[in-house]
Amino acid sequence: MKITKIVVLCLIPIFLISFGLASCKAAATTTTAAETTAATTTTAATTTTAAETTAAEQPVTITVWDWQAGAPAYDAALKEINDLYHQKHPNVTIDRKAYNSAQYGDLIKTAIQSNTLPDLFGLYQGSSMQSVADTGILFEWDDAINADPEWKANLGKNYGIGGTLDRKTGKIIATSYDIFYILSFGYRNVLEKMGSSQEEVLNLKTYKDLANLCQKFKKAGNSTWYLAGGLQQIHWLQENFYTWVYSVSKDPNTIYDAEFGKTSWTGEPFIAAADAIRDTSFIMREDVLSLNAQTDGYNQWLNQEAWGSWYNGPWAVGALLDYPEDLKNIFAFTKPPIVEGGLKDYMAADAGQVLSMTKDNPKKDQILEYAKFLATPEVSAIFLKNLIHPFGKFPDNWQDVIPGDAKDFFIEMVQLYQKGNIGPWIIYTGDINKALIDNLTAIFQGKQTSMEGMQKMDEVTKAYWESHK
């Protein structure tokens, strides 16, 4: 009885304190936001006039955060780019800090709450970009880009690409260093050992043909009959499902229509794609469920334990430099569509390392100038030199810029992107994304049918948007 009293007496002040402090904080936040807006308006007006007269002389530091820690290619490229920018604009210094992607989400949350965001900051498209966009703090880039024909022309096909957009408003809320896209990689020599060839793979008409080819390898007793891959992380499922939906519907927006509740997940493209996910289990390793797509799957492929790999793109090429002999045997391909007559040459692609800024940033003009610089052929040449597929316009002699052993393969990959149909890669709503991954995993494991999984998706989507009206 005594203990019960103590517990109750403890809980009452806990609730009172929490509600009290929370209310104070909420009120304070509103006031601060209002004050900030007012202050910003004044500051912006002052800055505009001041900028015209003193921008050239005033030393400015643009702080940039991204999540490319431990990526030597990015470090080298961005150091050269930022040094070059400083040479061209001696009063502007770019202070870049690269963070680990695992810690980055929490870092951004804390920075938003404490008003300590840098001038330009990456936002992970899958879990944070839309959430931050919903707060209304992000600058919309459309007007600035459209007002500058040279900048827009430099962005070309990548203007308004997935990963740079607020999916609710369709406005551009980020620019990017580079493009990420998914291509499958194959080994010519491994295929030839099994009596097949690169041509046979490239001529496969449907995903079913690809599965049959893998089954043929398996039945012949080959230990490398499968495609490498991994489900531990979500990319593999996302990428396949979205691009397969896209290959049936031929409309890259189909997936977003379902995400935003405009169409049912039980429609034909979704069921066909979910069935393909289910059937994928027959051509993957038994332990695929726990393999990490970005490490285990990739290592299997590098070790030639698999003739092909689902999940590779430009980011993987750097690692290939350690295998110069293999580079002669590697080819890139896009997966065949899952139905006959489906869209060919499709691939999931997104802006890679995106960069956003807040709409009230007083250094906006200088930041826009830097962002525009990032899309120039001069900068693209530096990215290409480091085997990064740039976001901006390629230089005319781009093939000459690419160095060493990986040159031919990198060019092959870029050309596939240039002619490819670009589809979505990442869903934007965290709860719906989680439900999709869980349901696709259960379909893959045979624990539920595609229709059951997609019906659950409809329920989750409906519930989500009802609670976010």
Next chain:
Amino acid sequence: MSKNINPYNLKHGIESISWILPSIILFGIFLIYPIGFSVVLSFFKWNGYSKDIFSNFVGFSNYIYLFKDPIFWVSFKNTLIVVFVLVVFMTGIALFSALIIFFGNFKLNNLTRAIIFFPGIISQIIIGLVFRRILALDGGLNQLLSLIGLKKFAIAWLNAPNLVIWIVAFVLVWQWIGYIMIIFYAALQNIDHELLDAAFIDGASLQGAIFKIVVPQIRYAIFLSAVLNFIGGFRSFNLIWIMTNGGPAHASEVFTTYMYNVAFGQYGPSNMGYGSAIAVILAIIVVIFAVIRIKFFKEIEGV
């Protein structure tokens, strides 16, 4: 009826409070406030980015969704497996080890105890990384199996959905068994040796003496360790997170990893309200058993 305030008591009281005030303030800021905040947050939907934390009140819907969420139930089942292994196996093995050391009278008694206790002082991060390597497809365990001609049993142990939660639980046992064993060993030091000697003189077997004399005398230690293991099982996070991230496909997801994934995970939904609801349920379970423990010890002490 008026009360006379004793100036000495008042001064003494103020002085006492001033001594403990810093602790109370820190306790309030770093424990009471976050707990209260989590409880309140569990009734809201908040993604961690919006500054307007309390704009989307959803009542009990986070709790209702929790009971409909299949992954929550997977994590619940896995948590119970961890708790079961810790309470039953670890308590049993630790008791057995303590009895062997106590009655065995080894020459290297102290060294044996130190070796068994040693994993308890190593960081869980290090243990997690080491075991992840040992249990990999090309890791130490499979190399050992190959050496003794059992290569056909070599698998990627942490990749096996049906085994992974048991493996992780047994690594937890390996780490904490020394700690529990020391509790039992200390309790064994206090048993009535005259009673034990008398039993042996009267012809009692070792087995009979253990079950009828020793175990009843150390029952409080056994109960204490069971409760500690129960609470520890529910709170397990670091080792599981390092070894598996709750995977593959949620096969080793427990309450704590699921809560982290939902609220903070790199690819998670960043649903702080739902994560808080899971945390509240976890806290309620742990508090219930903590209260039982406190009550139990008060009864022992005759308070």
